[in-house]
Amino acid sequence: MARLTLAERLYRLLLRCYPGEFRDDYEREMLLAFRDRLAHDRGIGMGAILRLWWQLFADSVVRAPGEHLDVLRQDLRYAFRSLRRAPIFAFTAIATLALGVGANTAIFSVVHAVALRPLPYETADRLVRIWEKNDSLAIDGFAVSLPNYLSWRERLRTMEVAAWRGGSVTLRATGDPIRVASVAIGVDYFRMLGAQPVLGRAFLPSDEAAGAERVALIRDSLWRSYFGGDSRVIGTAVTIAGESHTIVGVIPENSVPMTAEFYTPLRIDPAAEMRDNHTASVIGLLRPGVSFEQARQEIDAIARQLEAEFPASNKGWGIDMSTVYDWIVPEETRRALFVLLGAVGCVLLIACANVANLMLARAASRKREIAVRMAIGAARRRLVRQVLTEGVLLAILGGTAGILLAYWSVPVLRQWLPATLPRGDEAAVSAPVLFFSLGVCLTTGLAFAVFPAMASSGGDVIRSLKDGTRGSSTAATRSRQVLAAAQVALATILLVGAGLLVQSLRHLQRVDLGFEPGGITTAMMGLPPDRYSKPGAGWSFYDRLLKRIAASPGVQSVAMSSGAPFGGGNTGMPINAVGDTHLGSASLQSDWRMVSPDYFRAMRIPLLKGRYFTPSTSGEDDTALIVSAEMARRVWGDTDPIGRQIKAGPNGVFTVVGVVGNVRNLDLALTPAPTMYLSTTKFLFPSMTVIVRAPESAQPAVAMRAALRELDPQLALFNVRQMENLISQSAAQPRLNASLVALFAVVAALLAAIGIYGVLAYLVSQRTQEIGIRMALGAGRPALMRLFLARGLWLALGGLIVGVIGSVAVGRWVGSMLFEMRARDPWTIGAAVVTVAAVALVASYIPARRATRVDPLIALRSE
């Protein structure tokens, strides 16, 4: 066309909105029509010209997208048809992608629920959690002393603080008494979190005054289960520990990071509290515009002031502070989840590489078809786009199947999640998760179609037509080999990771607990102080209870403790030794528990020296102490600790009467801390744990309940649990990670095997002629077999090398999750390499065998 005027150029710019094919067909015509029309409209006047331009503009906004849709529809129809013609290819690709996308969606739904969603509190981004710490005693994340809290509250300018102290109460209002977790809480707490009661009111500042009416809030779940969801609950009086409390409000579920169901205002009597008694938890709310660091600096400064003012109680005590988010979703949890996400992402990458490989193989076999279409004038960009459309279509089909898979598997996955995983029970295929999966689908669709698209457009038409069926560009072959090697590398990394995690889990499960968990059932209970206030009344009740349970048929032994191992409720305090010790004047932080005389026998904790506590109440064991071997070693070294003394608390002096084996009380992965035991004949907690060793057939829970009912029908048992369940919960996160990563590794190895198989099978089919010639020239079948097996291994070798390097690099990331394992464990890496090599060998064997079955005559005629 001759030189264009400005208007024509402008119109051509507008025409850019149309798809290329359309422009190829009609751009010239449209420009001509535009020229004529413009000439005509100029004759009419300015109005007509404006109307023309308005029409042209509307065309490019309304018509052009329609044309694009039209092209897309054609491409999709073509892609559908070509997939229907290759059902095996389509099924394999879709199933592979469904697996990859489904697993990713499922894992991402958990990651999203736990680690990515914001906390459901209005002020979440300004909330912090505050602990006390003492570096010289190696204590961190410790409870706060209430007098210190009061001082903070008075002096802090950058934030508000609220303290709470947990416990449990027996409620007696409507029906049977029930035991519920309770919290005495700072009156500002609910306001600080922005939690609005669903019924009634929250606490008022006046509620914490000493003489104020006693009020309480209950949680929605308790309101529904115990009070039948009746709105008349407001104003109801309930008796707690002999005191009447009026219920003034109902707090919605999940509005505060607490599971307690019963809340009373925390009333602090400064005269009665000791500054060295650390008993409370504290949350802080940064004032608007205050940064975490500013608040931290201020509270650190206050802690130093208090240290100077109260050296006797506060020497060495400082502040630990973290955001509430980091407290609720700890970094280790997040890391464990992201390791899972990384592993499942590897599976997806392998799946993509596999589909890309399949598409490349298909593109190679369709080379002639493509060349023919190009020869009769199909635009190259259209061919490329068709391959991409096919990829995206596969991704959408596979992705839809994958999302359905995830939809069904997420509820199953939820059951597997450790109970300790915060918010794990809220995992679901929600809108953001779907959005993620959609993104994954489209990205993968484009990613695995890019290779084949490049390969299909890069070829030389004439040569492809001349080449006949054999022609596959070397670029395509090379990209297939690179893809197979990448699959091998990723599979190796996953196998190494799985090997490490599985071994670490086995170490964890085989760890020596220090007691025998089999057959132990624990349950918690408490005595109301109003009815058991007389000295000795508590133990005398428990003593009768334990004896009565022990008399039940099938029960082997019964004991009691202030906290069973893995049951929470750990307590610790600094102690000082009396006389000549390894400690000198330093303190040692020691865990402590109150145990009944039969505790060690029932738990089968070995007595190493001295004696157990006696059941006598004559006061014999009032100051007696049994210590763990670790504590004895740390304080007295090799010298006999029996008869030695320690100081604990304000003025307690205790004498060691026995040494027992070390016990893992808290966590399988933590080495046992120094522990000391006091006798329940003298000391009792408001809540105690009853421990029964009995076979399941003896129904220990029933026996405990029956015995308790006979002695005091008003008391309730709660938290009845099997010790073995408690322990397995402690290993739940490592178990989840190990089993899922192992599962992903197996899937990865299988997919990689398919990848290698595909490349080699293609190679064999391409080289049929060459094989025929070799055989005709006298090459033996074993030699051919070796040739192709070596080829397969050679292919795997590159992947293996990259995989080993990769797994060493990733090891640093996984290292902190391992228990008694090095991340760079040569045996694990070696085993993974051997496994992958074996898989590669097996995958190569099938096509290699096919090569040896080639009939030279047929092969040579095959052209």
Next chain:
Amino acid sequence: MSRDLDTEIHALLPLAPAFLHILIALGNGERHGYSIMQDVADRTGGRVRMSPGTLYGSIKRMLADGLIEELTTGAAGADERRRYYRTTRFGRRVAAAEAERLSSLLTQAHESGLLPRRA
């Protein structure tokens, strides 16, 4: 008229107004794009002025549907730079069917009193 052809024709009805305009414009011989636009504008007294996008978008679809065809050899007195189109037999039938449909609609409108009865 065979049954298949009948279904094929009726699958295309009602015809887009632009399609019908183009078919009418090509009713008495082949035309190039601008000439179609011009004819439509003349016949409608300038009320219908097709844009090039509407015209060629319609032409593309009508070619695909077999309503019109492109002339391979130049038409009589043709401008060589341009492409010429004409209706196919099928296109004529479809146009006739559409015209019949509209006419019966018109009759119904008269009968219902929506339009004044014809004299």
